[in-house]
Amino acid sequence: MTSLERDSPVQAKLGPLPRGVFDDFYRDNYVALLMFATSRVASSHDAEELVAEAFIVAWKRHSEGSPPDRAWLFGVLKNKIRDHRRRAHTMRSSPVAEVPDMPIPSDDAAAAALRVDVQRALAVLTDSHREALILTYWCDLSTHDAAKVVGISHGAYRVRLTRAKQQLCRATQEFYDERK
């Protein structure tokens, strides 16, 4: 068990919480967690399973009376993804392999092409930069919560995010120019 999976010592044990609280928490966070998992493992099936496993941990915690905590849950998922990748030996040497297989809607050709540029740009970023962008923009975590998930200070996270944004724009521009 990691520190993130451990209950905070200051967190009060309130006894069983209403089932509806957990249901609402699940429905509010499912998509964001699946976004995160999908971006970190190659198989969407595995991503769904890891999200389910994280929610199982949350359900047990809920059953013990601990209120839901979004940042904590992302931390649990992050640990499960790490363990999964260790088990499956899916740590890829090429960062391109980190990019999930995302369907490209046939809405607008230019937008679709640009989407590919962004995905390629994401693939060449460092893992920590990519993670910061995904947590903030795909999972809609606040910078405070994202910093907790990543395990760094809020200030350090903001610096990381700023650099990640710069890197993403620069890399996207390069792929865009290359294509043109």
Add this chain to the structure above:
Amino acid sequence: MLDNAEELMRLAAPRISYDMHAEAQLARITASATHSPHRSPATGPRSRAVAALAAFVLAVITISITTVNSQPASATTPSLLQPQPVSGNTGTALKQYASLRRVAEDSYERLVVHTWSTGTLVDPKGATISQSVEPSVRTIIFEPNGSERHTTVAGQPFPGQDHAGLREPGTVLLDEHLSPEETLAGVLREPIPTDASNVATWLERTLSIDPKDANAVIRQTTGVLISTNVVPAQEGALLDYLADIPGLQLLGTVQDRNGREGVAFATEPDSDSNYQVLIVSPDSGEIVGTETVHAPATRSDGTVTYYASWIRR
């Protein structure tokens, strides 16, 4: 746009939405979370058995999140059971049936479960995902080595039900063989206790429910009763336990969905105006069925939204 990282990220985001699959996962998690690492329904080694329990749970959940204006019309649901009042105390009656059950014949090899359910599944934004009206008959054959054969066929519509869109009765919907570890009994960390004093702990640890919540107890244990081979001592313990928790009321004698005489007990409606009915055989003390009734006004004006009525052989 190329200098706006936020817009670029939005553009590249995976298209993921909350769907019925996600809702089904929620049912599985809350039904089986204390047992084992979760596997998805498609390929997981324990998934099919978990799904058997979750299928029931999901049916109930669909009702609990049904919007008020989408509750089924009474003309399309089975008639309410019509209890004939009897005198007696709820707790005393349940304890008598528990005693009767404990001395019953020990085993059966085949469980035939008649179920019917209706529900409108809505997503968190209120959009309808699905509606269902499903009579089915599931037969489980328990084999000596612990494996099980599950066969589900389309059931006979109840009297007055619109047949349109329903499959021909007898149509095989599912036929599969489960190895011992794939069965629900294999998935459950612990079987139902044979001592009533251990039932509360079992409910908490294995089904993750509040053991004093009579609605939850009946709703969730139904999933176990219709999917596992329950010995008399276990069912006796369950009845003994139910005798001592608040919220159950002796309704009276009924004729159940398989035409048998039964004694019905009901819970108080929960926060979603659903109450549970437990039907016990007065001859053997055996639990032979449960029902869920949606009753926003009075108990007698309720609408049956789920029933399971089973025969053990």
